[in-house]
Amino acid sequence: MTATPSNPASEPIPDAVRMHVDGLEMRYGDFLIQKDLTFDIRKGEVFIIMGGSGCGKSTLLKHMIGLIRPAAGEIYYGDTPFWAQEEDVRQQMMQKVGVLYQQGALWSSMTLAENIAVPLEEYSDLSAKTIREVASLKLALVGLAGFEDFYPSEISGGMCKRAGLARAMALDPDILFFDEPSAGLDPISSKLLDDLILELRDSLGTTIVIVTHELDSIFSIGDNCVFLDAETKTMIATGNPRELRDHSPDPRVRLFLTRGQTDGHEDQRESEQVKR
Amino acid sequence: MAEAETARISTAQQGDATLEVSFSGAFVLAASAPQQIQALQELPASIHKLVLKDEGITEWDSALLILLMEIKQRCEKQEVELDFSGLPKGAQQMIQLASEVPERKGAAHDGKRDSFLVRIGKKSQSTWGEVTGFVTFLGAATISVGRMLTGRAQYRHSEFWAIIQECGPKALGIVTIISVLVGAILAFVGAMQLQMFGAQILVANLVGMGMVVEMGALMTGIILAGRTGASFAAQIGTMQVNEEIDALRTMGIPPMDYLVLPRLVALVIMTPLLVIYADVLGILGGAIIGIFALDIPPVLFFNQTFSSISLWHCAQGLIKGSTFGLLVAIMGCLRGMQCGRSASAVGEATTSAVVSGIVMIVVADAIWTYIFMTVGM
Numbered sequence: 001m002t003a004t005p006s007n008p009a010s011e012p013i014p015d016a017v018r019m020h021v022d023g024l025e026m027r028y029g030d031f032l033i034q035k036d037l038t039f040d041i042r043k044g045e046v047f048i049i050m051g052g053s054g055c056g057k058s059t060l061l062k063h064m065i066g067l068i069r070p071a072a073g074e075i076y077y078g079d080t081p082f083w084a085q086e087e088d089v090r091q092q093m094m095q096k097v098g099v100l101y102q103q104g105a106l107w108s109s110m111t112l113a114e115n116i117a118v119p120l121e122e123y124s125d126l127s128a129k130t131i132r133e134v135a136s137l138k139l140a141l142v143g144l145a146g147f148e149d150f151y152p153s154e155i156s157g158g159m160c161k162r163a164g165l166a167r168a169m170a171l172d173p174d175i176l177f178f179d180e181p182s183a184g185l186d187p188i189s190s191k192l193l194d195d196l197i198l199e200l201r202d203s204l205g206t207t208i209v210i211v212t213h214e215l216d217s218i219f220s221i222g223d224n225c226v227f228l229d230a231e232t233k234t235m236i237a238t239g240n241p242r243e244l245r246d247h248s249p250d251p252r253v254r255l256f257l258t259r260g261q262t263d264g265h266e267d268q269r270e271s272e273q274v275k276r
Numbered sequence: 277m278a279e280a281e282t283a284r285i286s287t288a289q290q291g292d293a294t295l296e297v298s299f300s301g302a303f304v305l306a307a308s309a310p311q312q313i314q315a316l317q318e319l320p321a322s323i324h325k326l327v328l329k330d331e332g333i334t335e336w337d338s339a340l341l342i343l344l345m346e347i348k349q350r351c352e353k354q355e356v357e358l359d360f361s362g363l364p365k366g367a368q369q370m371i372q373l374a375s376e377v378p379e380r381k382g383a384a385h386d387g388k389r390d391s392f393l394v395r396i397g398k399k400s401q402s403t404w405g406e407v408t409g410f411v412t413f414l415g416a417a418t419i420s421v422g423r424m425l426t427g428r429a430q431y432r433h434s435e436f437w438a439i440i441q442e443c444g445p446k447a448l449g450i451v452t453i454i455s456v457l458v459g460a461i462l463a464f465v466g467a468m469q470l471q472m473f474g475a476q477i478l479v480a481n482l483v484g485m486g487m488v489v490e491m492g493a494l495m496t497g498i499i500l501a502g503r504t505g506a507s508f509a510a511q512i513g514t515m516q517v518n519e520e521i522d523a524l525r526t527m528g529i530p531p532m533d534y535l536v537l538p539r540l541v542a543l544v545i546m547t548p549l550l551v552i553y554a555d556v557l558g559i560l561g562g563a564i565i566g567i568f569a570l571d572i573p574p575v576l577f578f579n580q581t582f583s584s585i586s587l588w589h590c591a592q593g594l595i596k597g598s599t600f601g602l603l604v605a606i607m608g609c610l611r612g613m614q615c616g617r618s619a620s621a622v623g624e625a626t627t628s629a630v631v632s633g634i635v636m637i638v639v640a641d642a643i644w645t646y647i648f649m650t651v652g653m
Contacts, residue, residue, distance in 0.1 A: 065526045091528035099526045105519035109435070119527050122430055167523075 017078075018043040018175065018207045019064070024073035026059055033059055036234045037073070039226045041175075046201060046208045046221050048241060051228035052256065057211045058102075058179055060228065064209070065099050065177055066090055077175075095123055098168030099177045103184075104160035106152040112139060112163045113148035119170045138166040142196065158189045165196070176200065178210040182217055190214070194221050215259065219245070227253050283307060283339075286331075293324040297347075298331040299363070303340035319354055326351055329362035336367060344371050413610045417540060420532045424541070429533040436538040443504040444546035448553065450503065454495050455487070455554040459561025462486045467570055476570045480580035483562030488585050492555040493593045494641055496547060497600030501633035505608035508539050509629035512612025513622040521613075536609040540602065547601025548594045555593060596644050600637045607633040 019041040026033040033056040041047045049057050062068045064075055066082065075082045077093055085093065106115050116135040120126055126134070132148075139145055142162040144155075152160055161181070168176055178197070182190035194217050200206050212218060218225065218241045225244070227237040229252060237244055237253045245257035283301040290296045319326070326347070333340070344360065344367065351358040360368060390398065423429040466482040512535055515521050524531045559581055566572045611629040615621050 062522075067522055067525055091530075094526055094528045097526065099523065101519040101523060103518060105523040107515070107520050107523070108518070118432075118529070121432075122527070122529060 016043040017041070019078075019209075020076040021064070022074050022076065024060075024063065024075065025071045026056060026063060026068070027071040032233055034228055034233055034235070035072075037226070037228075039235065039238050041207060041209060042224070043207055044201060044205050045223040046197065046210065048218050048222040048225035049209065049211045049228070050213055050218060050225055050241075050256070052213070052230055055228040055230035057213075057228060061177055061179055061209070061211045065097060066094055095119075095171055096174045097177065098171065098173035098175070100161065100164050100168045100179065100181060102179045103157070104152070104164030106160055106164055106167065108152050111149050111151055112144065112155075112166070115152075115163065116167045116170045119167070123171060134170070135166075138169055139163065141169070142166045143192075158185050161185065161193070162196075165193075169200070172204070173206065175207045175209065178208070178212070180212055181210060182212060182214045187216075190217065197221060215257065218257070227256070290327070293322060294327060295319070295323045295325070296327045296329060298329045299340075300330075300332040300334075302334045303336040303343065305337055305339045307339070319350070319356060323356060325357040325359065327362065328358070328360040330364060333364060336364065340367055341370055341374070345374065348375070409614065410610065413613070414606070416532050417536060417606065417609075420530070420537045421540070423533060424537055429537055430529050431534050431538050436542060439538050439542040440546060442507070443500070443543055444549065447499065447503060447546075447550060450499055451496060451550055451554050452557055454499060455492065455557040456561035456564075458491050458495055459483055459487055459558035459563075460565050462491065462558075463562040463565035464569075467565070476566075477572060477576065477580055479562065479566050479570060480572070480577045481584040483566070484559055484581040484585045485589065487558035487562070488555050488589050488593050490593070490596075490641075490645075492558055493551050493597035493600060494637070495558075496550045496554045496597055497604065497637040497641075498634055500543065500547060500550070500601060501604045501607075501630055501637060504543060505604040505629045505633040506626045508605065508608030509611040509615070509625045510622055512536075512609060513615030513625040516612065516615045517617055517619065517622060531613070536613070539609055540605045543601040543605035544598060547597050547604075551593055551597030552590075555590070592644070592648050596641060599640050599644065603636045603640060604633045607636060 017040045021037055021039050021041075024037040025035040026037075037060065049060055051057050059068065063070050069083060074084065077096075080093070082090060082093060106112070107118070110118070113132060113135040116138050117131045120131045120134060124131075136145070136148055139147060142165050144159060144162055144166065147155065147159070147163070152163070155163070161184075176197075181193050181197070185193065197208055197210070198221055201208050208221075210217070210222075222241045225238065225241045226235050227244070228234075229236045236250055237248055239248075241257065244253055248254050248257075283299070283303045286298050286300075288296045288298070328344075328347070344363070348358060348371065350356075360371065389395075420429060424431075462483045463479050466479045467476055470476055470478050470482075512521070515535070521531050521535070524534055563574070563577055563581075566577045567574050608629045611625040611632070615625040
């Protein structure tokens with residue numbers, strides 16, 4: 001193995017808070033999206049951000065990975081407040097973070113190997129040969145061995161996503177963010193991706209944050225979650241998704257997690273109408 | 277059903293306040309609308325209930341539904357009770373579904389225009405936003421150039437050379453065609469006037485000066501705006517749509533360094549070279565006309581040309597050309613970075629990059645020409 005995790009998971013401190021979101025408020029101009037978001041993400045857990053369409057899940061992700069500055073509140077990586085830092089410090093902090101975008105977001109002018117090489121070229125002094133080896137390894141890890149010299153336009157959407165994951169893993173990040181990983185994948189590919197995510201967590205101790213509304217994924221891999229609600233514009237639940245499904249006091253959360261199978265059937269129909 | 281039965285509607289009064297409407301035949305969009313619909317246009321005020329009945333509807337599609345929705349709306353307006361339980365089950369369900377969610381007020385875009393003052397206000401607000409956006413971009417680009425000069429900018433050298441190749445050598449073909457033709461046109465137009473004084477030889481001066489000071493740079497600038505500026509905007513815009521730029525940012529790579537800087541520098545380097553090439557080709561184009569159409573001896577023509585233009589004239593053209601290259605690159609990259617997150621936004625960004633690029637080229641040309649004139653060399 002040419003790459004070893006920069007933070008070996010040999011001694012995980014139990015319940016160490018890896019990320020802390022404190023009183024976050026998100027706006028587009030005057031339009032409030034979500035407010036009063038406060039939650040912890042612990043080291044080595046699979047954390048799910050969920051909620052109905054248009055509630056601001058992806059926007060929350062963009063705040064957490066430093067693309068949008070919060071209107072109020074702060075995001076802590078460990079003990080370090082992220083947005084209080086200067087831009088170059090923030091850029092440095094982002095090197096510990098990997099992001100898999102919805103469509104992979106591979107740079108289309110480069111081959112897969114070159115895509116993975118970019119962060120390595122920027123942030124390491126490795127030789128071109130070693131970089132190439134690391135790229136091949138990462139591609140092999142996501143099941144794309146032999147695709148080094150393909151361009152993103154030459155492979156399928158699901159493969160683009162996996163290659164995007166390989167790129168996100170290039171610098172052996174501590175935290176991996178996934179924006180709707182199963183969107184546009186068939187059930188089997190999406191299951192394989194879930195397995196891969198768990199594998200990464202277990203072998204490298206990577207903390208995983210996933211934006212999704214796929215119930216299958218939520219229950220099979222989620223350790224902890226936050227539930228965003230579009231109407232009240234804040235989080236209405238946090239905790240283990242399986243427990244929330246069975247024991248949440250809030251009918252809206254149970255409704256979502258059971259696909260509207262609870263007694264609240266009529267409510268959903270109504271709220272659906274109000275939204276339209 | 278080879279011959280669709282024509283759709284028929286008949287009405288019959290039942291008691292004082294009830295009107296029975298019977299439907300029969302085929303209610304399909306392809307067939308013509310039944311005549312009796314006119315009869316339902318105006319319900320007499322005495323009617324309080326409308327009963328719709330199926331008296332042998334052979335087939336139906338959206339045509340029947342449109343008709344029913346119309347009747348339903350009329351009934352609601354006139355507060356007439358409507359009973360369509362006698363109609364086909366499927367049609368009833370469809371009507372139910374269509375009426376379930378009430379029409380959203382204000383959802384349909386109303387054609388109401390803002391008042392004159394409001395429009396002026398909105399326009400000036402958005403113009404101000406444009407200006408601040410442009411200035412911010414210029415500032416960021418300048419900082420980025422500073423980083424490059426101190427060797428701290430993050431960009432791929434292979435990408436830079438690819439851009440150089442794309443905006444320089446690959447533009448030679450079209451620059452050749454345009455400048456030869458423009459040189460020839462200048463010669464023709466000049467010759468017609470100068471012939472009146474028997475001063476055809478001055479065509480050489482006209483073409484030389486015209487190309488070197490003005491047309492070489494202007495034509496190159498416009499070609500670059502249409503070719504390279506558009507491609508910059510489309511490339512960066514598409515990257516914006518695909519979240520590729522977000523991916524750069526989250527990797528701690530400033531897109532300004534990685535995408536904008538190599539494009540700016542490449543175009544600023546390549547434009548003057550293209551302008552020199554355009555000047556030479558333009559003079560050649562003029563010479564073809566001078567030598568073959570006006571019978572000026574080649575040696576005389578070229579001597580006359582070179583005696584008329586000075587190094588300062590060439591410098592003027594090159595200064596203009598570099599400015600144009602810079603403006604084209606800035607507008608292309610700026611529009612690309614400002615691009616929205618949809619396919620149509622990429623199209624708009626491209627159009628806007630070309631249009632604003634050309635406008636800025638012409639404005640900059642006017643400003644430089646004025647400056648050179650007042651400097652008076």
